[in-house]
Amino acid sequence: MSPELVAFAAVAAGMLGVRWIGSRRGRRGLEAARLDHGSPDPVVLAVGAHPDDLEFYAGGSLRLLSLSGARVVTVVATDGEKGGSLPDLADVRRREQEAAAAILGLSDVIFLGLPDRGLARVQEDLEAALHAVWERVHPAVVFSFDPVAPQPPYVHPDHQALGRAVLRVAAARASAGEPPARLYLFHTRRPNAAVDVESVFDEKLAAFRAHASQMTRLEWLVGPVIRRTARLNGRRAGFRWAEAFFVCAAGDPAVWFRRQSRRPAVRRLPGLRWPRTGRGAA
Ligand SMILES: [Zn+2]
Numbered sequence: 001m002s003p004e005l006v007a008f009a010a011v012a013a014g015m016l017g018v019r020w021i022g023s024r025r026g027r028r029g030l031e032a033a034r035l036d037h038g039s040p041d042p043v044v045l046a047v048g049a050h051p052d053d054l055e056f057y058a059g060g061s062l063r064l065l066s067l068s069g070a071r072v073v074t075v076v077a078t079d080g081e082k083g084g085s086l087p088d089l090a091d092v093r094r095r096e097q098e099a100a101a102a103i104l105g106l107s108d109v110i111f112l113g114l115p116d117r118g119l120a121r122v123q124e125d126l127e128a129a130l131h132a133v134w135e136r137v138h139p140a141v142v143f144s145f146d147p148v149a150p151q152p153p154y155v156h157p158d159h160q161a162l163g164r165a166v167l168r169v170a171a172a173r174a175s176a177g178e179p180p181a182r183l184y185l186f187h188t189r190r191p192n193a194a195v196d197v198e199s200v201f202d203e204k205l206a207a208f209r210a211h212a213s214q215m216t217r218l219e220w221l222v223g224p225v226i227r228r229t230a231r232l233n234g235r236r237a238g239f240r241w242a243e244a245f246f247v248c249a250a251g252d253p254a255v256w257f258r259r260q261s262r263r264p265a266v267r268r269l270p271g272l273r274w275p276r277t278g279r280g281a282a
Contacts, residue, residue, distance in 0.1 A: 045139035059204035060197025066105035146188035170250035191244035194237035
């Protein structure tokens with residue numbers, strides 16, 4: 001792992017109000033980070049396309065952040081109303097999302113009510129809604145989908161549209177003079193950081209299962225997919241269970257071009273410095 005990458009991830013952790021408590025090099029070189037109590041009170045914005053997205057991809061990390069005292073604001077762009085045939089499914093799924101957020105200790109859940117399986121058609125509305133949320137909460141850290149290098153084979157058009165919108169809004173806010181948010185992009189095939197979620201893994205699974213209307217279709221994900229993915233991420237970073245992210249700064253042009261680059265995008269970031277805690281600090 002290059003020093004630049006270690007420094008980058010550590011800086012990312014610092015901006016999150018998260019302490020870098022040691023790094024271990026996994027067999028495949030995925031940097032290992034653990035979220036812990038930080039000094040300031042960061043506002044974290046977690047943006048999913050459908051009810052259950054955030055629990056599936058980042059539920060453990062969001063739980064750790066809420067335990068550390070961070071305010072975690074959740075945005076769900078659609079009500080997932082096409083995810084079944086129950087009457088009033090949109091209402092059912094909103095209630096399930098709120099129950100899942102309660103399990104993870106997330107403070108606010110904002111529903112945008114945009115069309116399920118139709119986000120790409122309402123890209124302008126989506127970005128306007130995200131700007132409005134940004135204006136309210138001024139997030140220091142944002143979790144959402146990686147639209148540049150998504151992890152195949154499950155690449156959903158709503159996930160792609162949402163990831164694009166988040167990157168565009170984050171970049172626009174940064175270029176308008178706001179402190180650039182640190183982005184944690186999930187569902188990525190180019191992760192550069194992993195979070196140890198072993199201590200909250202049961203809560204992550206419980207939050208996912210709170211989406212009860214989906215469990216007849218999605219229960220199988222809990223075993224073969226969630227556990228296996230967490231185990232593989234963990235193996236790469238030296239943990240038992242982990243969630244993986246591509247961590248970058250809002251507005252970083254490398255985010256857009258790293259698909260074409262064989263070199264880690266973080267090498268393009270200017271101004272990297274070793275954090276005061278340094279590598280391996282407790
Ligand atoms: Zn989804």
